[in-house]
Amino acid sequence: xxxxxxxxxxxxxxxxxxxxxxxxxxxxxxxxxxxxxxxxxxxxxxxxxxxxxxxxxxxxxxxxxxxxxxxxxxxxxxxxxxxxxxxxxxxxxxxxxxxxxxxxxxxxxxxxxxxxxxxxxxxxxxxxxxxxxxxxxxxxxxxxxxxxxxxxxxxxxxxxxxxxxxxxxxxxxxxxxxxxxxxxxxxxxxxxxxxxxxxxxxxxxxxxxxxxxxxxxxxxxxxxxxxxxxxxxxxxxxxxxxxxxxxxxxxxxxxxxxxxxxxxxxxxxxxxxxxxxxxxxxxxxxxxxxxx
Numbered sequence: 672x673x674x675x676x677x678x679x680x681x682x683x684x685x686x687x688x689x690x691x692x693x694x695x696x697x698x699x700x701x702x703x704x705x706x707x708x709x710x711x712x713x714x715x716x717x718x719x720x721x722x723x724x725x726x727x728x729x730x731x732x733x734x735x736x737x738x739x740x741x742x743x744x745x746x747x748x749x750x751x752x753x754x755x756x757x758x759x760x761x762x763x764x765x766x767x768x769x770x771x772x773x774x775x776x777x778x779x780x781x782x783x784x785x786x787x788x789x790x791x792x793x794x795x796x797x798x799x800x801x802x803x804x805x806x807x808x809x810x811x812x813x814x815x816x817x818x819x820x821x822x823x824x825x826x827x828x829x830x831x832x833x834x835x836x837x838x839x840x841x842x843x844x845x846x847x848x849x850x851x852x853x854x855x856x857x858x859x860x861x862x863x864x865x866x867x868x869x870x871x872x873x874x875x876x877x878x879x880x881x882x883x884x885x886x887x888x889x890x891x892x893x894x895x896x897x898x899x900x901x902x903x904x905x906x907x908x909x910x911x912x913x914x915x916x917x918x919x920x921x922x923x924x925x926x927x928x929x930x931x932x933x934x935x936x937x938x939x940x941x942x943x944x945x946x947x948x949x950x951x952x953x954x955x956x957x958x959x960x961x962x963x
Contacts, residue, residue, distance in 0.1 A: 672809050673698070675715045677738055678728035678756070679706040681956050682782065685789035686728065686755075686814060693813035712741050722749040724807055728782075731758045731907065739766050748774025751806050753797075755780045759911055760829035760836065763798065767828040776803035779828060781835020782814075785955035792816030796823055796838070798830035833915075840912030840926040842882075843905075847929035849886055850946035857895065857942065866890040882950060889949035896949055900960040901941035903948045905933045 672695055676687050679701040687697045699708045700715045709715045716723065723746060727738050735758050742752055752770055754763065758779065767777040777799060784793035793814045797804060804811075804824055815822040825834045856865040870887050873879050893899065909930040916923040936944035951957040 672696070672724070673719050674810055675700070675719050675723060675725035676728065677701075677712065677715070677725060677742075679703070680728070681786060682784075682788070683728035685786070686726075686782075686793070689789050689792070690810060690813045695810065695813060712738070713745055716742070716745045721747055722751070722806065723747070724751045724753065724810065726753040726755050726780075726807075726810070728755050731756050731762070735762070736766075739769065743770055743773055743775065746773070746775050749776075751776040751778060751803055753778045753780055753807055753810075754832075755782050757781075757835070757906065757908060758832055759907075760798075760833040763829040763832055767799075776800070776806070777828060778803050778807055779831040780811075781825075781831045781838065783835065783838060787954065788814075792821060794821050794838075796825045796831045796834035798825050798828050798832070798834075800828075836908045836911050836915070839906070839908040840923070843909045843912075843929040843933075844925040845880070845882055846947050846950050847925075847932055847943070849882060849950070850943035853886070853946045854942045866894050882954070885950055885953035886946065889946070889953050893949070896942075896945035898961055899945045899948050900962050901944035901948070902936050902960045903933045903944045903951060904957070905930060909933070 674690060674695060674697050676683060676697050676699045679687060679699050684706060687699050690697050698715050698718045700712055701707045704710065709718060725742055725746065727735060729735055729738055735754060735756055739752060752775060754766065763779040770777045779798045781796040782793050784791065795811055795815055797811065811822050825831050853865065856862050856868060869883065869890060872883055873887060913923060913927050913930055932943065935941060948959045952959045
């Protein structure tokens with residue numbers, strides 16, 4: 672099938688390549704002309720046969736809103752917009768209503784996979800009507816990992832991004848646990864090889880995971896993370912998870928504590944945050960701050 676893809680950064684560019692490898696046609700637009708296949712959204716829409724599917728991979732908030740607004744004027748009834756960025760689920764409901772007034776469908780899709788997704792596939796969580804999801808299904812199938820799992824129709828519009836938000840909240844807490852354990856091991860004089868302890872946990876333990884594998888990768892690059900400053904940003908979804916927990920009276924002590932730990936990292940050079948920063952760089956290519 673044909674797909675229009677808006678936003679060709681670290682995630683979007685790799686997604687374009689994976690979809691093309693699956694035999695689909697992708698017309699990509701990005702504000703950076705060196706990345707784009709066409710010079711404008713208008714030309715992107717013009718190159719697609721109806722009913723069109725346009726997937727948006729731009730930053731949440733104003734950039735997504737502006738893109739949806741422009742597409743609303745360019746697309747036709749029966750076309751579909753997919754928001755695959757990290758938008759807040761409440762924005763999905765707003766976008767769906769705006770597009771519905773013009774006869775255009777909307778699907779929200781949480782995407783996980785970071786810089787590894789091109790080869791390994793992307794975990795997908797999508798929300799929308801069964802009819803709209805069916806129109807996008809060949810693209811979901813191209814992006815997902817091989818096998819029976821890795822994608823889910825999570826529910827109504829907004830459910831995909833809500834599921835991805837909770838996924839990222841859990842990710843915060845898991846990363847924090849590894850980081851705290853690493854700092855404690857580093858602190859004790861009797862422990863002489865923390866990196867190899869982490870490596871030993873990769874097989875046969877209940878805490879083995881892809882994040883643990885990435886922690887070992889980071890320690891192989893910089894055994895004591897001496898090159899990194901103990902600072903870790905938060906992308907927003909951890910905050911939204913905690914806010915949703917408050918709204919629904921659901922206790923999330925581990926996830927909340929992990930978010931607050933990142934706030935603390937902006938005040939001190941935290942050893943734990945060196946590991947958090949290293950892990951974020953490993954799985955998502957997020958920037959790190961090196962010591963000066």
